[in-house]
Amino acid sequence: MVTERCHPHETLAAISELAPGDLRRTHLDGCPRCRARLVAYRAFMAGDLPSGLDLDPSILGAARSQLDAVMTREIYGTDLLPAGRSGLHTRLVNLAAKSWRPALAAAAVLVLVFGLKTNQVPLNLPLPSPGTESLLRGTVERSQTDYPLRVEPGPDKGTWHLAWEAPERTTASAVVLYDTDLAEVARLDAGEAEEFLLQSEMISTPQSIAFVRVVFAVNGDEIGRSQARTLTF
Amino acid sequence: MATESRSVNRAEAVDERPTHASDEQLVALAQGAATVAQRQEAASRLLERYRDRVYIWCLKHLRDHESALDAAQEVLISAYRNLASFGGRARFSSWIFAIARNRCLSELRRPPIAIDADADCDRIPATTGDPEQLLLEQQGEEALLRLITEQLDPIEQEALWLRCNEQMPVDVITVTLGIVEASGARAVLQRARRKLRNAMARQANEREEREW
Numbered sequence: 001m002v003t004e005r006c007h008p009h010e011t012l013a014a015i016s017e018l019a020p021g022d023l024r025r026t027h028l029d030g031c032p033r034c035r036a037r038l039v040a041y042r043a044f045m046a047g048d049l050p051s052g053l054d055l056d057p058s059i060l061g062a063a064r065s066q067l068d069a070v071m072t073r074e075i076y077g078t079d080l081l082p083a084g085r086s087g088l089h090t091r092l093v094n095l096a097a098k099s100w101r102p103a104l105a106a107a108a109v110l111v112l113v114f115g116l117k118t119n120q121v122p123l124n125l126p127l128p129s130p131g132t133e134s135l136l137r138g139t140v141e142r143s144q145t146d147y148p149l150r151v152e153p154g155p156d157k158g159t160w161h162l163a164w165e166a167p168e169r170t171t172a173s174a175v176v177l178y179d180t181d182l183a184e185v186a187r188l189d190a191g192e193a194e195e196f197l198l199q200s201e202m203i204s205t206p207q208s209i210a211f212v213r214v215v216f217a218v219n220g221d222e223i224g225r226s227q228a229r230t231l232t233f
Numbered sequence: 234m235a236t237e238s239r240s241v242n243r244a245e246a247v248d249e250r251p252t253h254a255s256d257e258q259l260v261a262l263a264q265g266a267a268t269v270a271q272r273q274e275a276a277s278r279l280l281e282r283y284r285d286r287v288y289i290w291c292l293k294h295l296r297d298h299e300s301a302l303d304a305a306q307e308v309l310i311s312a313y314r315n316l317a318s319f320g321g322r323a324r325f326s327s328w329i330f331a332i333a334r335n336r337c338l339s340e341l342r343r344p345p346i347a348i349d350a351d352a353d354c355d356r357i358p359a360t361t362g363d364p365e366q367l368l369l370e371q372q373g374e375e376a377l378l379r380l381i382t383e384q385l386d387p388i389e390q391e392a393l394w395l396r397c398n399e400q401m402p403v404d405v406i407t408v409t410l411g412i413v414e415a416s417g418a419r420a421v422l423q424r425a426r427r428k429l430r431n432a433m434a435r436q437a438n439e440r441e442e443r444e445w
Contacts, residue, residue, distance in 0.1 A: 043409040
């Protein structure tokens with residue numbers, strides 16, 4: 001039921017994890033405004049680009065470099081705690097930052113040029129720990145495409161049917177589950193299959209799951225990944 | 234004062250290497266680590282985690298690299314400048330999301346506001362400070378919420394609200410909600426609009442009959 005008192009959107013993610021009987025959770029479940037805000041927050045955390053939006057990786061690399069340069073200037077030119085530190089110390093820090101600005105600008109240009117050439121690591125979700133060494137060394141080519149992933153309710157309560165088409169060379173796929181902060185919660189081996197029946201019993205904390213993605217590997221080296229999808233139990 | 238000393242204590246308790254720290258630990262370090270260098274390093278690490286998300290969010294909404302870059306820059310700088318006052322009552326991720334969302338909405342809501350052909354979202358945000366007007370608008374929104382909840386199925390509700398209230402582009406809604414219909418969220422929005430229009434017409438008829 002919709003009430004006049006919707007939750008501040010900062011609290012929605014936490015409320016969504018409360019037990020179903022909780023009044024705040026009940027409001028969230030019934031209120032389109034709160035649910036939409038939560039969906040928007042989760043989309044922000046997933047950080048995926050819509051497939052129709054064509055973004056050259058070099059543009060993203062350039063954006064990263066520019067934002068890094070701006071933030072470096074902002075952060076290393078100031079201190080967060082002005083009280084008690086606004087005297088000589090801060091002036092010296094600012095002076096040092098100013099004198100380094102030409103060098104920072106030159107470094108930003110170098111980062112930009114380097115980033116345009118070498119930006120091969122895709123966005124957001126962390127790389128899996130096993131088998132990434134050769135990927136990072138560049139001996140395995142990683143796909144820049146996020147492969148489609150279908151997520152549908154499974155035959156029983158607490159189950160989800162996942163289906164995907166793996167890249168051609170794939171020898172094994174893994175279903176990776178993340179919480180709302182995109183921390184990896186579980187990684188389930190899907191073998192050579194291109195579908196998976198996900199059951200809540202497979203995970204120790206199913207209520208913490210917010211996103212799912214499939215990663216594809218050749219002999220342990222990740223070569224691609226699927227789109228991230230929202231998924232809750 | 235008490236808050237500051239608590240922050241310092243929390244900051245001292247966490248891992249010295251901010252790379253492995255949680256958001257909360259980085260916030261504590263950025264607010265209360267012993268040296269300027271530690272605070273700067275923690276803030277830098279923390280904001281770097283959200284740099285891509287903020288830029289992509291802005292790009293999704295503003296649809297232009299330069300505008301998205303400007304907006305993302307403002308969001309990150311604003312987050313940094315206000316980090317000292319971040320109380321930690323909500324997650325840092327929710328907090329920076331709120332900044333990014335508000336920044337994009339204010340950009341998108343700059344006048345003139347065009348009526349969107351994809352949905353019935355002719356509710357223009359309040360531009361007046363008149364309390365009576367604000368109350369009327371709020372009551373209108375509550376009535377609209379009730380109508381949406383009663384008449385639309387959950388996916389239509391979310392699609393409509395994301396479009397009208399969050400200003401989310403139609404293709405982003407399609408992906409975000411995992412809509413598999415051929416026309417994506419556009420078809421869902423049109424269906425929702427049709428249902429709402431019919432419901433509003435029914436309500437108007439009932440009102441007229443009562444008045445007669």
